[in-house]
Amino acid sequence: MVVVLFQLKTYCAWNYKSKLSKNFVNLIVIENQKNNKIMELGRYWWWAVVLVLFHLGMNGVLGCWEQERIALLQYKASTINYTDEYNFTPWDSADKESDCCEWEGVKCNITTGHVIQLALNVTMTYSSGRERYFNASLFLPFEELQYLDLSSNSIAGWIPNEGFERFSALRMLEVLHLGDNDFNNSILQSFTSTIPSLKELHLDSNSLNGSIHIQDFKAFNNLEELYLGRNYINEFVTTEDSNSLSKLQVLDLSYNNFNTRILKSLAVFPSLKILNIGGNNLEGSYTTKELSALNNLEQLYLDDSSIDNSFLHKVGVMNSLKVLSVQYCNLNGSLPAQGWCELRKLQEIDLSYNNFEGMLPSCMANLTSLQVLDLSNNHFTGNIAHSRLPSLTSLRVLDLSNNHFTGDIAHSQLPSLTSLTGSNPRKIWFNFSKFRIIKHV
Numbered sequence: 001m002v003v004v005l006f007q008l009k010t011y012c013a014w015n016y017k018s019k020l021s022k023n024f025v026n027l028i029v030i031e032n033q034k035n036n037k038i039m040e041l042g043r044y045w046w047w048a049v050v051l052v053l054f055h056l057g058m059n060g061v062l063g064c065w066e067q068e069r070i071a072l073l074q075y076k077a078s079t080i081n082y083t084d085e086y087n088f089t090p091w092d093s094a095d096k097e098s099d100c101c102e103w104e105g106v107k108c109n110i111t112t113g114h115v116i117q118l119a120l121n122v123t124m125t126y127s128s129g130r131e132r133y134f135n136a137s138l139f140l141p142f143e144e145l146q147y148l149d150l151s152s153n154s155i156a157g158w159i160p161n162e163g164f165e166r167f168s169a170l171r172m173l174e175v176l177h178l179g180d181n182d183f184n185n186s187i188l189q190s191f192t193s194t195i196p197s198l199k200e201l202h203l204d205s206n207s208l209n210g211s212i213h214i215q216d217f218k219a220f221n222n223l224e225e226l227y228l229g230r231n232y233i234n235e236f237v238t239t240e241d242s243n244s245l246s247k248l249q250v251l252d253l254s255y256n257n258f259n260t261r262i263l264k265s266l267a268v269f270p271s272l273k274i275l276n277i278g279g280n281n282l283e284g285s286y287t288t289k290e291l292s293a294l295n296n297l298e299q300l301y302l303d304d305s306s307i308d309n310s311f312l313h314k315v316g317v318m319n320s321l322k323v324l325s326v327q328y329c330n331l332n333g334s335l336p337a338q339g340w341c342e343l344r345k346l347q348e349i350d351l352s353y354n355n356f357e358g359m360l361p362s363c364m365a366n367l368t369s370l371q372v373l374d375l376s377n378n379h380f381t382g383n384i385a386h387s388r389l390p391s392l393t394s395l396r397v398l399d400l401s402n403n404h405f406t407g408d409i410a411h412s413q414l415p416s417l418t419s420l421t422g423s424n425p426r427k428i429w430f431n432f433s434k435f436r437i438i439k440h441v
C-alpha cells in the first residue's frame with residue numbers, strides 16, 4: 001500500500017502539469033495529506049491506479065502523443081535554414097520528458113491530448129533570402145487540428161504534390177492563417193480538394209494579383225470568413241449560378257486595386273454580413289440597384305477609399321446596415337438631407353476625417369438606433385443646441401472634435417451618452433462623472 005501511494009505521489013508530482021485525470025488523483029493525495037492517514041486511501045487507491053494506467057495507455061508517458069511530438073520536431077527541423085535566431089527554444093527535442101502540449105504555440109485538447117491549435121506564425125524570417133516552399137504533409141499527423149497559423153513566414157508556395165490539397169485530410173481544420181507570406185495566384189490552383197470543415201481563410205498581405213474567380217474557392221463550401229486584404233487584386237469574377245462561398249459572411253478586400261465594379265460582383269453572396277472594401281479606388285457612381293442588391297449587409301467599411309459624394313444619398317437602400325464607416329474618403333460639401341438618414345437600423349456611423357462642412361441635416365433625427373456617431377475632423381458648423389442631435393436618444397458615444405461647432409449640449413438631452421469629445425469640451429456642458437473622454441490619435 002505504501003509503495004502504491006509512493007508511486008502515486010511520484011506520478012502526480014511528475015505529471016503535475018499534465019492534463020487527464022490529474023485533478024482526481026491530486027485530490028486524493030491532498031485529501032490524504034490533510035488527514036495524514038495513509039489508510040484513508042485504502043478504499044480509493046485502485047481507482048488511482050486504473051486512472052494512471054488509462055492515462056499511460058492513452059497518452060504515452062510524455063503527456064502528448066508521440067507522433068505529434070515527432071511531427072512538431074520535424075517542423076522545427078524544416079525551418080532551420082530559414083531563420084537566424086533559432087525561434088524554437090521552448091521546443092526541446094533533447095528532453096524526452098517534456099510535454100509537447102506545453103510548448104509555445106501548441107494547444108492540446110485536455111480530454112484527448114491531441115494537438116488542436118498550432119500558432120507557428122513568425123517562425124521563419126526572410127533574411128536568408130531564400131524563398132520558402134512548404135510541405136503541407138508535415139501537418140497531417142495532427143488529426144484533430146482546428147487552428148493553424150502559418151502567417152508571416154515568407155512562404156512562397158508549396159513543394160510539388162505536397163500542397164494545400166493535403167489539408168483535406170485535416171477533418172477538423174476550421175481556421176487557417178496564411179497571411180503575410182509571398183503566395184501568388186498559383187496558390188488558388190492548389191485549392192483542389194475540399195476542406196469542408198474550414199470556416200476562416202486568411203490570405204491577406206500576400207502577392208495575389210489581377211483577377212480572382214469565385215470558382216477558385218469551390219473547395220471551401222462552408223467558408224464563413226475570407227480575408228484577402230492587402231494584395232494586388234483588381235477583379236473578383238463571380239457568377240450567379242455558382243454556389244461556391246454560399247455561406248460567406250465576412251469578406252475583407254481592403255487595400256487592393258478594386259474599382260466600383262466590385263459591388264456588383266458581390267451581390268451573389270447571399271449570406272454576406274460584413275464587408276470591408278476600404279483602401280480601394282471606388283470613384284465613380286453607384287446605382288441604387290447595385291447597392292440594394294447588398295441589402296443583407298450589416299457592416300460596411302469603405303475607409304480610405306475615394307468614393308463619390310452621391311454615395312450617402314443612395315446608401316439608404318441598404319436597409320440592414322448597422323455599421324457604416326467612411327473615414328478618410330475625401331467626402332466634401334454638406335451631409336445629404338436624405339438617403340443615409342433612412343438607415344433605421346444604423347447603430348454606428350463614422351464620418352471622420354473628411355471635408356464635410358455646413359450644418360447637420362435635420363433628417364438625422366430619423367436615425368433612432370444610432371449609438372455611435374463620429375463627426376470628428378471635418379469642417380462642420382452650426383450651433384449643436386439647435387441641431388437634431390438631442391433627438392438621438394440611444395447615443396452612447398459622440399465625437400465632435402476638430403470641427404467649428406458652437407453651443408452647448410446638456411447631458412439630460414442625451415441620457416445614454418457615456419463618451420463625448422468636443423473641440424472645446426468646456427463649452428459643452430455634460431456630467432463628467434458619467435463620461436469617458438475618448439482621444440483620437
Ligand SMILES: *[C@@H]1O[C@H](CO)[C@@H](O)[C@H](O)[C@H]1NC(C)=O
Binds near residue numbers: 077
Ligand atoms: C539546410 O542547409 C544545409 C546546407 O545547405 C543542408 O545540408 C540541409 O539539408 C538543409 N536543411 C534543411 C532542413 O533544409
Ligand SMILES: *[C@@H]1O[C@H](CO)[C@@H](O)[C@H](O)[C@H]1NC(C)=O
Binds near residue numbers: 109111112
Ligand atoms: C476535446 O475532445 C473531446 C472529445 O473528442 C470533445 O468532446 C471536446 O469538444 C474537445 N474540446 C475541444 C476544445 O476541442
Ligand SMILES: *[C@@H]1O[C@H](CO)[C@@H](O)[C@H](O)[C@H]1NC(C)=O
Binds near residue numbers: 119121
Ligand atoms: C501570432 O498570432 C497570434 C494570434 O493569431 C498573435 O497573438 C501573435 O501576436 C502572433 N505572433 C506574432 C509574433 O505576431
Ligand SMILES: *[C@@H]1O[C@H](CO)[C@@H](O)[C@H](O)[C@H]1NC(C)=O
Binds near residue numbers: 136138159
Ligand atoms: C513532405 O513531408 C512528408 C511527411 O513528413 C514526407 O513524407 C515527404 O517526403 C515530404 N515531401 C518532400 C517532397 O519532401
Ligand SMILES: *[C@@H]1O[C@H](CO)[C@@H](O)[C@H](O)[C@H]1NC(C)=O
Binds near residue numbers: 156158186
Ligand atoms: C508563383 O509562385 C510559384 C510558386 O508557388 C512560382 O513557381 C511562380 O513562378 C510564381 N509566379 C510568378 C508570376 O511569380
Ligand SMILES: *[C@@H]1O[C@H](CO)[C@@H](O)[C@H](O)[C@H]1NC(C)=O
Binds near residue numbers: 209
Ligand atoms: C501578376 O504578377 C506577375 C508577377 O508576379 C506578373 O507577371 C503579372 O503580369 C501580374 N498580373 C497582373 C494582372 O497584374
Ligand SMILES: *[C@@H]1O[C@H](CO)[C@@H](O)[C@H](O)[C@H]1NC(C)=O
Binds near residue numbers: 332333334
Ligand atoms: C468636392 O470635391 C470635388 C473634387 O475634389 C470638387 O470638384 C467639388 O467642387 C467639391 N465640392 C464642394 C462643395 O466643395
Ligand SMILES: *[C@@H]1O[C@H](CO)[C@@H](O)[C@H](O)[C@H]1NC(C)=O
Binds near residue numbers: 342362363364365366
Ligand atoms: C424621416 O423620414 C421620413 C420618411 O422616411 C421623412 O418623411 C421625414 O422627413 C424624415 N425626418 C426628418 C426629420 O427628416
Ligand SMILES: *[C@@H]1O[C@H](CO)[C@@H](O)[C@H](O)[C@H]1NC(C)=O
Binds near residue numbers: 431432433434
Ligand atoms: C451625474 O451622474 C452621476 C452618475 O450617474 C449621478 O450620480 C449624479 O447625480 C449626476 N450629477 C448631475 C449633476 O446630474
